[in-house]
Amino acid sequence: MEQPGPANAPVETHLLLGCCREADEANVVAGGLDQLRAALPESFHSHLIALAEEIRSSSRMLRGLADRSQMHITRVPFMTNYLNVVLPCLSRSLKDITAHYEDKTLTREIRWRKMYNKMTDEAGGLPLPQRFVLYNHFLSLLKQLLTRSPSFDLNTLETLRTRILTLREQRGIPPTAQAGTLVRQNLMSLAAVQDRNSHWAEQIFSLPLPSRTALKHLKPSKSYGPFYPWGHLTIPQDSKVLFRRPFDNDMISIVVFLSSVDQCPYFLMRSMQNNAPWYSLFGAHELCIEREGSALQLKRWSRSEQCSKLWVALYFLTWEEMVLFYCTFLALKARNLLTVQIHPNEFMLCREKRLFQAQIVDDGFKHSLIVYQDMQSRGLRLHAAVWEGELRQCPVWTAFVTHQSQSPTWLSQRSRHRVWLKDIQLYVFCSTYRQENMRQNKSGAFEICFDREEAAKRFKELFSLRAASSERSDNEHVMAGPSA
Structure with a gap:
């Protein structure tokens, strides 16, 4: 395959490839800090954990920017000048950390102390983990800039840019030429316009x-x-x-x-x-x-x-x-x-067993309600799908049955056709479905309206039998006591 990023490639390509390279390096550095932490007393762990987690966040954000840039390719020039500011600084920080923890002439404790204190001092007293908090805040604003987020604040971005430029000076990193289009405040009012109609x-x-x-x-x-x-x-x-x-x-x-x-x-x-x-x-x-x-x-x-x-x-x-x-x-x-x-x-997720199926009336629609059990993990879920028509079997919502189902108050039958479920979270795959219409009761329980009385009865029995079986298992475990 042709390698991307040739010498004559646009500057945007080089910078986004740089995001991927620094993301890889950040993961390696975070792993090195984990190894260093394992060799040090627990009193050092909190700062090391905080630093490694912030560096991993940097890695995720850098990759995310590179991925999303494909979707907003015409807006990448607005971001590249800012990447040109942060990438050399972040790269130098990662290299400095690596040099410190690989210095075999010092004990591991002194390596960490020297790394933390020296890199804090050279940043004008900014603690080492906070340096990556600064980078990550900057990268998160670049994501907002790229995606036209209404939350984007140009003033904050410029403030952080100035702080990073100051840090570059303190580290002796030479200034870089402008790469890309400068963002002006009067353009951002247009750039921040976003579709308010959220998709499910x-x-x-x-x-x-x-x-x-x-x-x-x-x-x-x-x-x-x-x-x-x-x-x-x-x-x-x-x-x-x-x-x-x-x-x-x-x-x-x-x-x-x-x-x-x-x-x-x-x-x-x-x-x-x-x-x-x-x-x-x-x-x-x-x-x-x-x-x-x-x-x-x-x-x-x-x-x-x-x-x-x-x-x-x-x-x-x-x-x-x-x-x-x-x-x-x-x-x-x-x-x-x-x-x-x-x-x-495709409408069947392999290795799931169907324990129950019936027709329900759900927010005014006819749906199939199915109880599936995963044969590998033994997990249980409720699954509602379109009952008939062109979209028949298309998922409408699913809900995972958790330990809450063991509570005697989790399921209650309110009439011959209606069952209430408490503490259940729906994941909805449809723009027209409104689950709040099925929760209009004092307890906020989710209401299931079965088409037939027999179906409501079988549904309740399924979970009653499971709860009873679970209780028997618990009692047998207690009576048996710990093994010798």
């Missing part, structure tokens, strides 16, 4: 997980392409980013966006190869999804070979995250105007 997919991964069920047999995620260097993909201007998910310490990332041209969802994959980012892009309608163990595999159709080929295998740490990505993909694809058809197998 923007919310899915911002909600906290009520439980984290670990998956086993994890492997590194793997991408298969085809790949292109930065800037070689055509992405319509003003496309809307829905979410970004990193995998394997950000070695692979997926950015999902709505094209401003056809308003359809596209998946942009970034993979690091030989310390350089490579990109691949397909629409949701061009991909198929299936589960293989702890991974979700996305496949594409190869026109040249006339067969389905693996695009990426994404390994998830938790079952909950896997389910959310799967349902989000399926809902985006099903509601996509460019989708011709969906194979029935």
Whole structure:
């Protein structure tokens, strides 16, 4: 493959490749600090932990900027001048830290003391961990600048820029030439204009997980392409980013966006190869999804070979995250105007067992309510899908059944057809569904209205039997006592 970033490449390309290189270096440095901490007394740990975590945050932010730049390529010139300010300073800080902890002429304790005190003094008394807090605040503002966030504050960015330039002077880093377009305040009022109509997919991964069920047999995620260097993909201007998910310490990332041209969802994959980012892009309608163990595999159709080929295998740490990505993909694809058809197998997440299914009336719609149990992790979830029509089986919402279900007050039958559930969080994959309409009661419980009385009865019995079984297991464990 052609290597990106040749000598005559635009300055933006060199700077964004620099983001990726410094992100890699930051991860290495954070790992070195972890090793140093393991050899030092506990009294030193808090400062070392704080420093390593801030450096890891720097790594994530740098990669995030490089990834999102593909989506906002016309705005990259506004950001490059600021990257030109921060990258040399951040790079020097990482090199200085490395030189200190690799100095084998000193004991590990003296290495740390010397590193902390000297680097604090040279920054005019700014503690070493706070130096990376400064970098990270600056990088977060660059992300807002790039994405036209209404929260962007040019005055704060300029204040932090001045502080970083002062730090560069203190470290003897020579000034760099301007690279890119200066941002003026009168332009920012236009730049900050953003679509206020939030898409449901923007919310899915911002909600906290009520439980984290670990998956086993994890492997590194793997991408298969085809790949292109930065800037070689055509992405319509003003496309809307829905979410970004990193995998394997950000070695692979997926950015999902709505094209401003056809308003359809596209998946942009970034993979690091030989310390350089490579990109691949397909629409949701061009991909198929299936589960293989702890991974979700996305496949594409190869026109040249006339067969389905693996695009990426994404390994998830938790079952909950896997389910959310799967349902989000399926809902985006099903509601996509460019989708011709969906194979029935895609509507089934492999290695899930169906324990219950019935029709419900949900916010005025007919939905299927299914209770699934994951055969690998034993996790339970409720899954609502469209009952009939063109979108039949398309996910509407899912909710994970946690330890709260063991409480006798978690589920209560309010009438022959109605059941209330307390302490349950819905992840909604539909713009027209309003779960608040099903929570209009004093306790804020979620109401399920079954089409048939028998279904409500079976649903309640399912969870009553599970609670009783769990209680018996607990009692047997207590009666048995500790093993000899």
